Amino acid sequence: MRRKFLSKGFSVLLILSLVLALFSGCSNKTNENASDKEENDKPKATADAPGWESNKDPITFDWYVNFSWYAHKWGDDVVSKYVTDKTGVSVNFISPAGNEAEKMNTMIASGKLPDFITIGWWEDAVKKMIEGELVLPLNELADQYDPYFYKVADGAKIEWYKQEDGNTYGYPNASSSPKDFDKYKDLKPSNQTFLVRKDMYEAIGSPDMTTPEGFLKALEEAKKKFPEVNGAPLIPFGMNEFTDVGNTSLEGYLQNFLAIPMEKDGKVYDRSQDPEYLRWLKVFREANDKGLLAKDIFIDKRPQMEEKISQGRYFAMLYQRSDLAAQQHALYAKDPESIYIAVDGPANSKGDAPTLAGDSISGWTVTLISKDVKDKERAIQFLTYLISEEGQKDLYMGKEGETYDVVNGKPEFKPEVLDLLNKDRAAFDQQYGASYKYWMLMDTNMNLQWLPPASEPFKQMEDWTKGKTVSFAEFDGISPTGTSAEGVAASKIAQEWGKTLPKLLLAKSDKEFDKIFADFLKKRESFGYDKVAKYQQEYYELNKSKLDAAK
Structure with a gap:
């Protein structure tokens, strides 16, 4: 009798298990179908449409700026709030408290980097990050997640920063191709x-x-x-x-x-x-x-x-x-x-x-994306937005109706905004955040179309440099x-020179x-200066050929 009861009980359990498994499978299938449908309904990034428009969910990127003096925060001014409202992206800026090189070397040694890194293009750490495979190729990210990148990026700059492996890892700010330099050198002379x-x-x-x-x-x-x-x-x-x-x-x-x-x-x-x-x-x-x-x-x-x-x-x-x-x-x-x-x-x-x-084609700084970035797709899409004309206008002019109006078809800072810009830059940054407070990817050629006329106390300094600027x-x-x-x-030579110069x-x-x-x-x-001199000559000749090809 007991054996019969156990046998019957086992059969019931078996049937229940099969029913649950069936429903679970249906549920999973339903979820998968819903997920697939949601993915299919999501606008696909193409070469003709900005990828950032396809996903505006809130996300915060850590952005390391390799300058100890940089102390701005995101989210306290009109521009950063506007960019976050538009794209869903917020930024947590990080800068070194002390020696920049030491901080970079420490992060590189750890093998982990913040999502974005902005650093002087000449810094030794740039090559270390690339050689250590700590940063991602922008071209591969663009190919996979946002081909619109190629529509807004400057091809000459991509070629200039292309590495021996055929990839480009960093994108510059304040950069001018040879054509741009000749075109704009009198409009934006030397600093x-x-x-x-x-x-x-x-x-x-x-x-x-x-x-x-x-x-x-x-x-x-x-x-x-x-x-x-x-x-x-x-x-x-x-x-x-x-x-x-x-x-x-x-x-x-x-x-x-x-x-x-x-x-x-x-x-x-x-x-x-x-x-x-x-x-x-x-x-x-x-x-x-x-x-x-x-x-x-x-x-x-x-x-x-x-x-x-x-x-x-x-x-x-x-x-x-x-x-x-x-x-x-x-x-x-x-x-x-x-x-x-x-x-x-x-x-x-x-x-x-x-x-x-x-300005040269190398620019001032380069911005790279870490291999540890929390969302590769959103990262390249945000970078693409920032270098696009729309992103540049947002970073420079701000929000229409709040920081600027369109007058005769041209964006112009509101009188009170321009007045504060000309009188108190620190207060302007804190309140509005326009005029490239966030300069990491600024295009100083593109912004010339929105630039207000130079005024004192800056015009004299700018005018003095005109006619003296070379590439x-x-x-x-x-x-x-x-x-x-x-x-x-x-x-070693650079470090020795750093000790020698004050002594002189x-x-x-x-x-x-x-x-x-x-x-x-x-x-x-x-x-080993002879090795350095030989390297410099080789790369000088290589640069000349690259620039000739870009003309």
Whole structure:
């Protein structure tokens, strides 16, 4: 009897199991069909339609910006809110608290990166990320998820950044193809300027500062006449911050003002050994000897510099004009005579006009997508949106009716918006976030169609650079990076130069200067400079052929 009951019970259980399995299968099939239907109903990304329009579900990407001074947040201003409402994408910006190279190396060593990475194109970390397979090819992402990318991306830039494996991993900002450079160089000239504080400069007689004698005398007279600025010591001369690999103001900027050639007779020229350059480095050594180089310039980072610029504490600077916009606004609001103006700066012994760098095809930074990105499809679609004309207009002009109106068919900032932009850039950024507050993928050619006319206190600085701007695109990226023998040698040389440059300025005599520089050259040779020079020549010739093909 018990065996019969168990047998009957087992049969019931078996039947129940089969029924449940049947229903479960039907349910799964139904879910699969619903999922398939939902996927089929979803608009497909094509070469004729932006992929981001197919999915606007909320998503937040972590975006690493490799500049310690970048401190903006997403979601607090009109532009970022508008972009999120339109695309569904929010951004969590991350920037290093200290040394940028150390932070990048730490992340690379960990094998994990944030979703997006924006970094100077010249940085060694770019090659490390690519060689370590830590970032994804943009072309493969576009092929798979958003072919519309090819409709809005600049083919010349894709080709320029194509690697040996045939893939392109980064897309640049502030980039100009050779055709664009020739077309726009007078509309958006060089950012490199020699600046003086207007009231102080005029008070000492607006002297000629193009010669070593005139330069030193002007610094002396400014310090004598204006020993303090609002109770703080005057800083006679300012420049970019010193890093572990040198100082851009005392390298490329100074060499460009001295019109030192990048090549001679088809061979890459070692500008660092040019007599005119060494002559002017010794001028700065003499300036330090005379007490005209404040200790601040050797230790200050960008935040400290920006604070001192806003206080008008520098008399003269070899600096990029766009990076003191907010401070120039503040000075202009307090006293229009206390602003900085561009004047003729250090020149070579022949008095040649400077050859200042304009936008090149390499641009300023490149943006890459991590292999660990949380959603590959949404990432390439968002990048495509940002580089498109629609995205560029949103980032530059903002939201129609709120930050701009269309007047006679052309977008124009509202009067109150433009007024704030011209008076208080920091407040403008905080409230509106337009005019490329989010510059990671800015197209500085495309935005010319929306650009308001230059006004003071910026017009004078911009106008001064016109006619002095040249392209150095064929020399972009010719210095080796990464873990190759050439890359390691170049890294060691750069680090050694970073130690040497301050020592040259702090030398007690020209004789000591010469010894320090000679020692650097010996170390440079021992590190493998011959390999670096050979690499530079090869890539210079390769760049020339690539640029010729892009014309």
